Amino acid sequence: MGYLTVKTVEEVNGILANFRIKRQVEKVKIFEGLNRELAEDVYAPISLPPFNRSAVDGYCVNWEDVAGASESLPIFLKVVGNIEMGQKPKGQLEREQAMVVATGSMLPEGANAVVMVEETERLAEDEVAIYSSVACYENVLVEGEDVKKGELVLAKGTKLTPENISLLAALGITEVEVFQKIQVGILSTGDELVEVGEEAKLGQIYNSNGPGLIAAVSSCGAIPRYYGIIEDDFNVLKESLEKAVKECQLVILTGGTSIGTKDYVVKAIDGIGKPGVLVHGIAIKPGKPTIIGAIDSTPIFGLSGNPFSALLGFRLFVQKLLAPSKEIFVKGKVARNIPSTGGRQDYIPVTIVKKEDGLWLNPLFSKSNSIGVLSKMDGLLVIEAASEGLEAGQIGKVMLKEGINDDLFK
Amino acid sequence: MGYLTVKTVEEVNGILANFRIKRQVEKVKIFEGLNRELAEDVYAPISLPPFNRSAVDGYCVNWEDVAGASESLPIFLKVVGNIEMGQKPKGQLEREQAMVVATGSMLPEGANAVVMVEETERLAEDEVAIYSSVACYENVLVEGEDVKKGELVLAKGTKLTPENISLLAALGITEVEVFQKIQVGILSTGDELVEVGEEAKLGQIYNSNGPGLIAAVSSCGAIPRYYGIIEDDFNVLKESLEKAVKECQLVILTGGTSIGTKDYVVKAIDGIGKPGVLVHGIAIKPGKPTIIGAIDSTPIFGLSGNPFSALLGFRLFVQKLLAPSKEIFVKGKVARNIPSTGGRQDYIPVTIVKKEDGLWLNPLFSKSNSIGVLSKMDGLLVIEAASEGLEAGQIGKVMLKEGINDDLFK
Structure with missing residues (x-):
C-alpha cells in the first residue's frame, strides 16, 4: 500500500474548496433559527423606527416655537394632550402647542422635536414652561433612520445570531428560509471494536470514534447519522457506504486498520460512483492515510481509526466544509x-x-x-x-x- | 431619577464574580453530553490501551530473538499463529516464535515487540524471515501508556467537547454527572410592544428583545423561559418577577422605558427578597441605566428596552455568568x-x-x-x-x- 499520490495540505484544501454540498431549503420560525444560515436575502418590510418616536420623556413641540428659550427666558406652550405609549396620537400638533410624551411614544404630525422633562416646568393642566431650545429632530428617532423599508438587511448565507434574530423580530418577520442542516453519515470499521455500553472482552476496545464524531458533527450544526460498526468485509462495507451516501450529504468512515481494509475503502468509493477517490494520502503527521472522495456532490472522508488522528482529520478537513469559522x-x-x-x-x-x-x-x-x-x-x-x-x-x-x-x- | 450610585464596570464585575448560581446535577448519556459541564471528577475505570496492542501490521516477537537481524543476515522464526483483531491470543509466545498481528491486535504474553510486515518474508506456513531488529516495545502500544487505570482524566467543571466525549467512550463510560442547564427567565416590559406575529398598529412596535434574548440565552447553553410582555403596572410586574425568580436560576427583564417603570423594577426587586438591588446605573455608554440585583442566589438583570443596549448589556454582564468563554x-x-x-x-x-x-x-x-x-x-x-x-x-x-x-x- 504505497501512497504514490500523497497530496500536500494545500492541494487537499484546493479540492475541498471545490466541493459543493447539495443543500435543501426550509422555512423556520425565527425563534428556532439560531445559528442557521439564511437561504434568502431579507429585505425590510417596514422602516425602523416605523414612525417618529421620542427618545426621551418630555414634551413634543415644533422646534421653531421654542427657539431662544432659556432658564431666564422660558417660552410658554399650551399642553393639549398626553400621548400614551403604543397609542396613535389623537390629532396633530398645532403651533405654540405641546404634548406629553414618554420615551418611545409616537410623535403627532406637526411635532419635530422633544424637550426633555428636566428642561420644563408644568405650570397648569394646560400650560408648560420650556427652559431650553432644541434643534430640529432633537430627541427624536426619525422614521426609517435606523432601517429603511425595502433595504437589504440580511444577505443570503448570513448566520442567524441573536443580534440578527432580534432585528428580524423588530421588522415583524416571523419566518425565514434557511438551508437545511447537513446530514452527516458516520461509519466505524474495525473488528476489534465494541460499542460503549456493551461488554469489551479481552482483545476488544470501545469504539470512541463513533461518539466523538457524533459530537463533533453536532457541534458544527450538522445532523449526525450513525451507521454503527461495519464488518470488515468488502461487500458489507460497500453496501453500508452506498446507503449512507444515498441518505446523507456527507459521509465519514473511520478505521480500516486491519490488513486490506484500507484498500476496501478506496475500492468501495470508486465502485459506487463518480468522481470517486480524489485523495489517497496527505503529507501530514498524523493523518497520512486519509482518504477523500466524492459521489456526485456528496463528499466522503476515510479517516484513521486512531481517535487522535480521526478527530484531527475531522477538524482539518471535514470541519472546513461544515463550519469553517470553528477553526481558531x-x-x-x-x-x-x-x-x-x-x-x-x-x-x-x-x-x-x-x-x-x-x-x-x-x-x-x-x-x-x-x-x-x-x-x-x-x-x-x-x-x-x-x-x-x-x-x-x-x-x-x-x-x-x-x-x-x-x-x-x- | 438620578444615578447617585453609578458603578464602574470593574465594580460591577467584582459583584458578578461573587454570584453563585445554584445548579442541580443530573446524569446524561455521553451521546447527549456535548457542551455540558461535568459535575464530577472522572477517573479512568480501565487503562488505555487496555492491553498491549500492535501499532503496525506484522509479526509479534520477543525483541531479543531478532537482535542483529538485517537484510543480509535475516533471523528465522517459527510462525505459530495468527491473532485476529478483537480476539484474545490463543496461548503465549515462546522464544524463537512469531505470530501474525494486524494494527490493533492484542499481543500474547511473551511478545514485547512487533516487526513490520515490510521487514519480513514469509517463507512457509510455519516460517518467517525477519530482516530487521527491533527495540523492546517497538511498534507496541503498551497497556496504560496512554491512560492509567484510576487516573483523573476529566476534572469537575470540564466542558464536554467532542474530544472529551471520545475519551469517555474509549474508557467505556456511558453516563456522566453534569450540571443542569441554567434556566433563564426573560420578561419584556413596554406598553408600546406587540409580539412578532401579531399585528402592530400605528404607535406600536414589535418586541425584538424577547426573541433576541431567547436566542442569546440558548446560544450560551442555557434554557430560555419566556414570560411575555409584562404590563406597565407595579403589582403585575412584581408578581411576574417573583414567579420568574421562583422558577428560574437567573432572570432578565428588559424595558422600563416609560415614566416610572424604572423605579418599579428597583422597587419590585427590593420587595421580593434579599439582597435586592446591588447596582443601579453603570458608567458605560450605552447601558447606563442597567440594574443588577439578586434574590438569594438568583441574579436579576434589568436591561434597557433599546435592543442595541439590551444585547450589549447581555453580552457584558449576563453572558459573563452563563458562558464567559463566548467573549472574544x-x-x-x-x-x-x-x-x-x-x-x-x-x-x-x-x-x-x-x-x-x-x-x-x-x-x-x-x-x-x-x-x-x-x-x-x-x-x-x-x-x-x-x-x-x-x-x-x-x-x-x-x-x-x-x-x-x-x-x-x-
Whole structure:
C-alpha cells in the first residue's frame, strides 16, 4: 500500500474548496433559527423606527416655537394632550402647542422635536414652561433612520445570531428560509471494536470514534447519522457506504486498520460512483492515510481509526466544509526545541500557558498520539511542510482545541 | 431619577464574580453530553490501551530473538499463529516464535515487540524471515501508556467537547454527572410592544428583545423561559418577577422605558427578597441605566428596552455568568479619530477590515445606536473609562459580535 499520490495540505484544501454540498431549503420560525444560515436575502418590510418616536420623556413641540428659550427666558406652550405609549396620537400638533410624551411614544404630525422633562416646568393642566431650545429632530428617532423599508438587511448565507434574530423580530418577520442542516453519515470499521455500553472482552476496545464524531458533527450544526460498526468485509462495507451516501450529504468512515481494509475503502468509493477517490494520502503527521472522495456532490472522508488522528482529520478537513469559522488559531512561543521532518505538515499537541510576555506553548511528546492526549492538550501546534522544526522561543501557530479559548483572548 | 450610585464596570464585575448560581446535577448519556459541564471528577475505570496492542501490521516477537537481524543476515522464526483483531491470543509466545498481528491486535504474553510486515518474508506456513531488529516495545502500544487505570482524566467543571466525549467512550463510560442547564427567565416590559406575529398598529412596535434574548440565552447553553410582555403596572410586574425568580436560576427583564417603570423594577426587586438591588446605573455608554440585583442566589438583570443596549448589556454582564468563554476580543487599528468622554466605558459599533498590516476598525457612527447597527457591525470597540478617545491609527480592542470570527484568526 504505497501512497504514490500523497497530496500536500494545500492541494487537499484546493479540492475541498471545490466541493459543493447539495443543500435543501426550509422555512423556520425565527425563534428556532439560531445559528442557521439564511437561504434568502431579507429585505425590510417596514422602516425602523416605523414612525417618529421620542427618545426621551418630555414634551413634543415644533422646534421653531421654542427657539431662544432659556432658564431666564422660558417660552410658554399650551399642553393639549398626553400621548400614551403604543397609542396613535389623537390629532396633530398645532403651533405654540405641546404634548406629553414618554420615551418611545409616537410623535403627532406637526411635532419635530422633544424637550426633555428636566428642561420644563408644568405650570397648569394646560400650560408648560420650556427652559431650553432644541434643534430640529432633537430627541427624536426619525422614521426609517435606523432601517429603511425595502433595504437589504440580511444577505443570503448570513448566520442567524441573536443580534440578527432580534432585528428580524423588530421588522415583524416571523419566518425565514434557511438551508437545511447537513446530514452527516458516520461509519466505524474495525473488528476489534465494541460499542460503549456493551461488554469489551479481552482483545476488544470501545469504539470512541463513533461518539466523538457524533459530537463533533453536532457541534458544527450538522445532523449526525450513525451507521454503527461495519464488518470488515468488502461487500458489507460497500453496501453500508452506498446507503449512507444515498441518505446523507456527507459521509465519514473511520478505521480500516486491519490488513486490506484500507484498500476496501478506496475500492468501495470508486465502485459506487463518480468522481470517486480524489485523495489517497496527505503529507501530514498524523493523518497520512486519509482518504477523500466524492459521489456526485456528496463528499466522503476515510479517516484513521486512531481517535487522535480521526478527530484531527475531522477538524482539518471535514470541519472546513461544515463550519469553517470553528477553526481558531493563536500564536505563541514554543517552550522547547521541536524537531520536524520537512516535506509534511506536523501537528504537535501542546498545552498553552499565559504569561506576562504572552502565550507559551509546551509540546506534549508521547510515543503515540493517542486518545489520552486529547484531554490533556489545549491545541495543535502546526509546523509547516517547509519547516524543519522550531527552536525554543520561536513563534508557533496553534489550532485551538474546541472550548479552549476562555482566557487566551482577554 | 438620578444615578447617585453609578458603578464602574470593574465594580460591577467584582459583584458578578461573587454570584453563585445554584445548579442541580443530573446524569446524561455521553451521546447527549456535548457542551455540558461535568459535575464530577472522572477517573479512568480501565487503562488505555487496555492491553498491549500492535501499532503496525506484522509479526509479534520477543525483541531479543531478532537482535542483529538485517537484510543480509535475516533471523528465522517459527510462525505459530495468527491473532485476529478483537480476539484474545490463543496461548503465549515462546522464544524463537512469531505470530501474525494486524494494527490493533492484542499481543500474547511473551511478545514485547512487533516487526513490520515490510521487514519480513514469509517463507512457509510455519516460517518467517525477519530482516530487521527491533527495540523492546517497538511498534507496541503498551497497556496504560496512554491512560492509567484510576487516573483523573476529566476534572469537575470540564466542558464536554467532542474530544472529551471520545475519551469517555474509549474508557467505556456511558453516563456522566453534569450540571443542569441554567434556566433563564426573560420578561419584556413596554406598553408600546406587540409580539412578532401579531399585528402592530400605528404607535406600536414589535418586541425584538424577547426573541433576541431567547436566542442569546440558548446560544450560551442555557434554557430560555419566556414570560411575555409584562404590563406597565407595579403589582403585575412584581408578581411576574417573583414567579420568574421562583422558577428560574437567573432572570432578565428588559424595558422600563416609560415614566416610572424604572423605579418599579428597583422597587419590585427590593420587595421580593434579599439582597435586592446591588447596582443601579453603570458608567458605560450605552447601558447606563442597567440594574443588577439578586434574590438569594438568583441574579436579576434589568436591561434597557433599546435592543442595541439590551444585547450589549447581555453580552457584558449576563453572558459573563452563563458562558464567559463566548467573549472574544481582537485588536486592530482605528481608521478614524474616535472621541470619548472620560469617566465611562464607551462601546462603539465597528466594522472590521483585514488588511496586509492587520485589522482595521471602522466606527459606525449613528445618531442612535439602534437595532439596524446590530446587523451591520462586526463588533464593539471598547474605549476605557480612563481614555478620552483614540486617534486614527491607534490600537483599539474590539469585543467580537457572535459569529464574526471566520477569517480574523486565519
